[in-house]
Amino acid sequence: MKFQEIIQQLGDIAQDNSLITQGGFAPSEAHSSRNPEIEGVAAIDKAVSGQISYIEGGKFTQYLSTTNASALILPQDDTLKAQATARGIAWIATTQPRLVFAKAIALFYHPYRPDVGIHPTAIIDPTAVIGKEVYIGAYAVIQQNVVIGDRVAIHPQVTIYPNVEIGDNTILYSSCTIQERSKIGSNCVIHSGAVIGAEGFGFVPTAEGWYKMEQSGYTVLEDGVEVGCNSAVDRPSVGETRIGRNTKLDNMVQIGHGCQIGSNCAIAGQVGLAGGVTVGNGVLLGGQVGIANQAHIGDGAIVTAQSGVTHKVAPKAIVSGTPAIPHNLYRKGAAIYKRLPEIYQKFKEFNQYLAKLR
Amino acid sequence: MKFQEIIQQLGDIAQDNSLITQGGFAPSEAHSSRNPEIEGVAAIDKAVSGQISYIEGGKFTQYLSTTNASALILPQDDTLKAQATARGIAWIATTQPRLVFAKAIALFYHPYRPDVGIHPTAIIDPTAVIGKEVYIGAYAVIQQNVVIGDRVAIHPQVTIYPNVEIGDNTILYSSCTIQERSKIGSNCVIHSGAVIGAEGFGFVPTAEGWYKMEQSGYTVLEDGVEVGCNSAVDRPSVGETRIGRNTKLDNMVQIGHGCQIGSNCAIAGQVGLAGGVTVGNGVLLGGQVGIANQAHIGDGAIVTAQSGVTHKVAPKAIVSGTPAIPHNLYRKGAAIYKRLPEIYQKFKEFNQYLAKLR
């Protein structure tokens, strides 16, 4: 595909989709004197001739002087534009290079989408209601009273327990499990090995040992939710576990029983939420973060990787560490932590000196 | 079900089960002048008319003035009893409200239990021995010489490797795997995606690279053990990995080769035990705790969430942090950590001042 055609197609996307126009994509700013044939996409330090890449800033900027890419998506930076022009690299500029690059990838690559159809080995209970144009793969098991929307893709080896509902266009990758009392919205993606709606970890201590509390509640994933490989979203004893619209969970994320997560959050790999946690909208949780029982994270807050939240994080706060404190304070503390041995040495000297003074 | 009938039924349970009588459940203390129809259970802040809920204390107490619940399970607190009476809410009081609530849930909800029977697609090796009244779901695979007890439920897509033993009443949820040299007790629950008895991570460093140590030992889960979704309990090179009676593991818990865990422990989500760890009875490990090779946790100890234990925790100790230290010390340290920048500033002032003095 010629570079000018890529610009044209990204422009067409822009007409359908305000993302690019909001992103400041301005085709007239492209370095249009060159029109190389583009055959694929690559990272800037790996790109070969015939590929398009991007620079968002930071350490990747340095590769502009050495990249073999034939075309680049640049930020609105005159120095970079001039440098690309000088090297004879075709380019377009935008305030959102990563977003435009994502759209460029989609011009060259279409992920595997199995054909519509129900594999003869899929076991579908006669009481299940199946939508139009679905794919149901080999050895999938769909139990009583399940309701499956239109254009749903259920990959091989998936098990869906009784009474589950799955919305339109949702994809369930191989070997995931959707257990009873789960309701999955439209346009969701559940990756391989994920388990939705299993019993929450509810045991009451008694003199005789653990008494198992039945988990009689519901697990609800709103539209556009994505759940990573081998993650688990548990069913609560009462009420709901709920994940809000367009919230994305990475791999091996644990969502305990009764958590309420808002919309448009991003929850990185191996994060764990204990029971009854409430998370606002637009929250970012870094990898391996842990959130204690009943804690609350306000809208737009960021919890950096490996931090632990025990009580409450204010809206838009950025917190770090275990127990989590404001990020700036944490960074200063961490810087001083390295000097604790030196400080302690001085402290002992003071002590001696003051003992003499007194 | 009428409230009085609930009390009656909980009373019947009490006769069979010392938990409630020990819990101080006293029907005569109930506010019996009201006898609403109860249709379900809910959390106190979510309950609607016709539901029963509970208060254990803490922050939930505040909801007593606003809840729409028709009935409550209260702690032995005269103020709360009076307040419920004044609001016209039926109630019973007990020293263990959460336990009684768990029993109330069980009056209204019965989890999905598949009917007894073997699905025609289940593949059962002719040498396997299958107990009475079992359920074996679609596409389950049971290999040579496996022994399955009575009333076992093996959900769809489960694979059981050769020579495994499964005790009576145990439930294996969909897509879990039980590998060779595993012995699962009675009344166990293995959740979806969990893997029992896979090879431990045993590699010996050599000049030529890693030499794989065969894992020739056994994996034993005693009666009443529960293993959460996508958890793994590994097989050791020699001897046993053993999880004691009634110990409960949450989701994504990693139990390394050769660990010995006592009875009645609760191990929260994403905890990881390296190899050869020994854990006593009644131990509580918070979420994301890590325990190093060969470390030991004494009976009744508590390791709080995200902590790391490198050597030894004394019986009944409560420890926190990485490396874990006594919880009280940790809390004080964490409080001071926040003030490190301020302390460091003062420290520099001292330094200057003392330099002048000398």
Place this chain on the structure above:
Amino acid sequence: MKFQEIIQQLGDIAQDNSLITQGGFAPSEAHSSRNPEIEGVAAIDKAVSGQISYIEGGKFTQYLSTTNASALILPQDDTLKAQATARGIAWIATTQPRLVFAKAIALFYHPYRPDVGIHPTAIIDPTAVIGKEVYIGAYAVIQQNVVIGDRVAIHPQVTIYPNVEIGDNTILYSSCTIQERSKIGSNCVIHSGAVIGAEGFGFVPTAEGWYKMEQSGYTVLEDGVEVGCNSAVDRPSVGETRIGRNTKLDNMVQIGHGCQIGSNCAIAGQVGLAGGVTVGNGVLLGGQVGIANQAHIGDGAIVTAQSGVTHKVAPKAIVSGTPAIPHNLYRKGAAIYKRLPEIYQKFKEFNQYLAKLR
């Protein structure tokens, strides 16, 4: 098997394999006056009569005075040799007792290896190319254009997506998934529930919410790689995620999109690597370590358990803590952390005293 025969067989291995001769195994050094019948292998503190065990040093040395083992593999330590001789225990000595013990295990135990053959329920797309002498278990699903090498073992319930390549002798345990655009080398082991090649966690923030970046790259596992149960190695947006030759991953390890991991690394349980991380050769990552986006770990470095790396670790460095600092500094800091309350108390006294002085 007689002890002398074990020595003989380990000697035969030694002739084929420089590991043992390098290990300093010297049969002439064995205490050959005794030649007990050996029926199995065990840890030194658990061994019974008729078993062979080993001592590598450390706390296990103490068990030499009490062990019931009939034979021991000892380090080159004259005191231990004399003690074993005095107790009438047959022994051999080597500089690598653990390695020789691993080889002894292999004399007594052969892991379950299913017979060659394709189960009639395996679904193999007609376009797939299957090597010689393979095992393909019940309900395995192999999709279009998959290429499977010779002597590969594909256990029950495995799903292999279109176009995947699997090298010779590789083992895929039950219920693992290999997704599109994955290439698995020879002699690899993928444990149950692991997912190779699923979409990386790539979402671009926009004013309208998350825009999903297609993951068009490849996932490559070189020869001899092992991936633990329920781990995930993600496919990147462009380029490759690559795990180098003979690198071993334990259970529940998360490898983000675009990571480049060298050869001969060992990555312990529950480690998480965000996107674009580069790891050198021979790196050791302890359990629950987290590595941030684009961070780099140099050859031969060690990151101790639960640490968090945000930027860069130098070759051969040993680092600890979050954010990770040199291990020695971390240990000193941790020792002082415990004394922070005491230091803080003194600090307040200084403050008062100096206030008086001024």
